[in-house]
Amino acid sequence: YTTKLQAGLGLIPETEKLLQIWEPGISSRALLDRALDNGDFPTMTARRLRNIISEGFAPRYLVSNAQPATMLKSMQLVLSEEDRKQLYFLFTSRANPILANFVRDVYWPQYAAGAMTVTKRDALNFVEDAVAEGKTTTPWSESTRTRVSSYLLGACADFGLLGIMEAGGRKIMSFRPTSIAANFLAHDLHFRGLSDSAVLSHTDWHLLGLGAEDTLAELKQIALRGEIIVQSAAGLVQISWKHKNLEEFANAITHS
The missing domain is CATH 1.10.10 (Arc Repressor Mutant, subunit A)
Known part of the structure; x- marks a missing residue:
């Protein structure tokens, strides 16, 4: 497990912009240069944008000869907002096994049990178990564990699985694959x-x-x-x- 979710959780608005700019054959570096030249991210520093592309966009959408980006771009005219969100969720989960396993091992069992929320404690317990089992690249500090647990909840909210944070937890939302x-x-x-x-x-x-x-x-x-x-x-x-x-x-x- 890594902390790459810190690059921006779901990154949905950024992904939509970058997919518009991206074309088959251009590298992450060329994508960064094009995004900076176009001025599509006027409030973002070059360093922040570089991090989003290298830690977020590229591992999710430019793997396997950029097939995810190619498919998303070729189908963009017929994909609804919910279609796009679910495909982004799929590719993000593949790039971040910690998110994939959190959804499979915590979110869906809670959903099936009729729970109303997934709490900060649920997420933190999952992360602490992962660290104890040696699933992280290095032993994470307490502050990193807390941060990553919040990233997991935030990413699930970005992709529509969870709602806003209230009283230490996020509401479980109705979810149906398109x-x-x-x-x-x-x-x-x-x-x-x-x-x-x-x-x-x-x-x-x-x-x-x-x-x-x-x-x-x-x-x-x-x-x-x-x-x-x-x-x-x-x-x-x-x-x-x-x-x-x-x-x-x-x-x-x-x-x-």
């Missing part, structure tokens, strides 16, 4: 070379609050729209995929 977010995740996992059963059981679905049965139900909804064919019997699932790669999928979504 059809485009679920559709993208299914195809993304498939085009990473996973088997159909591995797609169905992948832990990324848990970020969206979906177990295996829920995921199968989502895939069947996608199938109803004619984008895949799902056959399931006796616990076995077989999926016929219509598109040959993620770019073709994004193009189909954009022109559907």
Whole structure:
């Protein structure tokens, strides 16, 4: 686990601006220069913007040959605000395992149990357990543990899982994966070379609050729209995929 969330939690407004500026093939350094030249961040120092790009934007969206940024940019005309937010959440969780595990191990169990809030103490307990189990890059000080626990709650709020801070906790918000977010995740996992059963059981679905049965139900909804064919019997699932790669999928979504 790292403290990279300190670069800006959800970074949603900054991500939207940087995606507008970014083009395939340009490096993080070139993106910084272009953002500074364009004056799109007039109240931000060059050092702060550099940190946002290197610690936040690049690890989330410029990995895997910048495929996340490429997909987001190619689908931008058809993505709703909620679609974008959920895809940002997915990529941010992949880049920050501490956030992914907090959502899977703390947020969703609290949600399922009918809890009203996730508290500062819940987040701090999670961080302290992680440090005790040796999951951090270095042993974190008490102040770092407190800061990181607040980052986790703040990031969840940015992505719509939690509400505002009140009386030591953040209210658990109603959350439902959008059809485009679920559709993208299914195809993304498939085009990473996973088997159909591995797609169905992948832990990324848990970020969206979906177990295996829920995921199968989502895939069947996608199938109803004619984008895949799902056959399931006796616990076995077989999926016929219509598109040959993620770019073709994004193009189909954009022109559907």
